[in-house]
Amino acid sequence: MPRPVPLTAADWGVEGSLALLAVVFVAGVGTGLLFLVSLVAYKRRRTAQYRLISVAVGVLLARSIVGAGTVLGYVPMPIHHFLEHSLDFLIAAIVLYAVYVHAPGSVSGADDAGAE
Numbered sequence: 001m002p003r004p005v006p007l008t009a010a011d012w013g014v015e016g017s018l019a020l021l022a023v024v025f026v027a028g029v030g031t032g033l034l035f036l037v038s039l040v041a042y043k044r045r046r047t048a049q050y051r052l053i054s055v056a057v058g059v060l061l062a063r064s065i066v067g068a069g070t071v072l073g074y075v076p077m078p079i080h081h082f083l084e085h086s087l088d089f090l091i092a093a094i095v096l097y098a099v100y101v102h103a104p105g106s107v108s109g110a111d112d113a114g115a116e
Contacts, residue, residue, distance in 0.1 A: 021068065027067070
């Protein structure tokens with residue numbers, strides 16, 4: 001009979017790991033600080049490009065929250081993987097959209113160039 005696939009964080013050995021929780025906590029604090037810096041930058045520039053970057057860094061902070069939830073036993077491992085990889089895709093899509101749409105010479109980028 002095949003061995004069942006582990007479904008909980010405890011089955012993977014991450015639930016309750018103090019070392020892993022410390023790493024997730026430090027990453028969360030660092031990402032939280034980066035998010036605050038991105039909000040300050042957006043407040044100063046008030047352009048769509050800076051807003052998109054703030055949103056992307058905010059999603060990065062959400063990844064740390066999902067990771068902490070997994071270590072603490074609130075987020076099952078399959079859901080953790082689905083959320084983490086979905087958030088990775090969302091971050092990449094937002095950053096690439098911000099770069100593509102607001103690039104010099106683009107129609108949208110012309111509006112932002114005058115605001116600086």
